[in-house]
Amino acid sequence: MTVAINTREGWSAFVSETLDQPIPITREELEALSPGDRALNREARKKFMIRGPVVNTAQFTAIEREILRRLMLNQYKSHGKLGVIVSGEPNIGKTTTVSHIARRFERRRRDIGRAGGSNSIPVIYVSVPPSCTPKLMLGEFAHFLGLPIRPHYNTGELMNTVASVIAACGTELVVVDEIHNINQKYKQMGEASDTLKQLSEKCPGTFVYAGVDVEASGLLDGTRGRQISSRFQIMHLQKFENSGRAKTAWADLLVAVETSLGLLDQETGAILRHASHLHTATGGVIGDLTGMLHMLAMDAIDDGTERLDLDAVFGTRPTPAHRDLPAAR
CATH class of the missing domain: 3.40.50.300 (P-loop containing nucleotide triphosphate hydrolases)
Structure with a gap:
């Protein structure tokens, strides 16, 4: 059980915790694992996603x-x-x-x-x-x-x-x-x-x-x-904008969060196709953005799709590269 950080014990545990990023594996390697090891890998990736290093903006x-x-x-x-x-x-x-x-x-x-x-x-x-x-x-x-x-x-x-x-x-x-x-x-x-x-x-x-x-x-x-x-x-601390010079910072943030999710079939930078949709949905608030993406990523890990299905979220059409990807069992 996690102890609140407003106690000496909880703060010390928070400072001491070291989460090693799970070793990257392919979908084939994940499928080759035993059911137990596959479940452990999925839980380790979710834990690192939620409690790993913060994005250095x-x-x-x-x-x-x-x-x-x-x-x-x-x-x-x-x-x-x-x-x-x-x-x-x-x-x-x-x-x-x-x-x-x-x-x-x-x-x-x-x-x-x-x-x-x-x-x-x-x-x-x-x-x-x-x-x-x-x-x-x-x-x-x-x-x-x-x-x-x-x-x-x-x-x-x-x-x-x-x-x-x-x-x-x-x-x-x-x-x-x-x-x-x-x-x-x-x-x-x-x-x-x-x-x-x-x-x-x-x-x-x-x-x-x-x-x-x-x-x-x-x-x-x-x-x-x-x-x-x-x-x-x-x-x-201010919202991220998605216009002018600030657009680059928003894009960098999206890719950094995307990378931290550890999804096996998420192509790096694919999230940028929905940069405007995500900004509208979250108002450029980093807490709302990470909360939304973490929920979607956990679903993707649990159901084996291993990628963010932002097309389903925003009602957009997937690009050809994202169609008919096999699902992990």
Whole structure:
């Protein structure tokens, strides 16, 4: 059973998981396998498709670069630490982006021996709960760290406990997801925002916020909001366009996702014939695109067709090269 990444155990498992891409095989080789091995191959391909490496888009690369820059700068700052806000529409890939950037960061730390020892926690990942209060916010950190929350703790005691543990664990990167749940016009939420600010000053880590349309959420309103804006670089995840110069980026994304599906009879680049249809269907939102293609690919693996049947989806005519392909049994 998969453990949520907002716990230390779940995050560690997420970082540690290494999925080897199944060795490419032909349809004939698949048919030559025993029924059991054939089923294992199909499940391995589906698992790698869903949980394998993310597509490194230009937006992903730009956000990762900015986070790493601020991590470096904050090593030499005693106060006023700089952070990054990742903002965008729902399902645009914010959580996927920040979690995989943080995962790659921690894996690099492990590779160079800077994340060794049972007390080391290079990355913390938490989400802001709805109707957040200072105590609830600190409770999310305590939950990740596995700290018991005493009923008699007040906010100050909980703050000191959480901050001291984070400092002792050498945390370098703190990801706070669902940051749009904080609206400065509500007193308790404004105080929760102050709590994050205080925590950032007490801890050595760089904070990264991610949320839906953050500029319109109320997080950046008022004096508190202006303070956040002055310290955090806002990075936008945007829809992919399918016109002008942006058309190439959409095509590159389609081919990258197509390649990751591992379908035996999917010709590389065949997906481009439906580039406009896919853009209309998904609005250029990467989460909607991958969700749609993953569902179609899993069906193709299970029923043995081993290719995306986008003609059936969009009511278009298949090209001659795609007609009458034999189905795997």
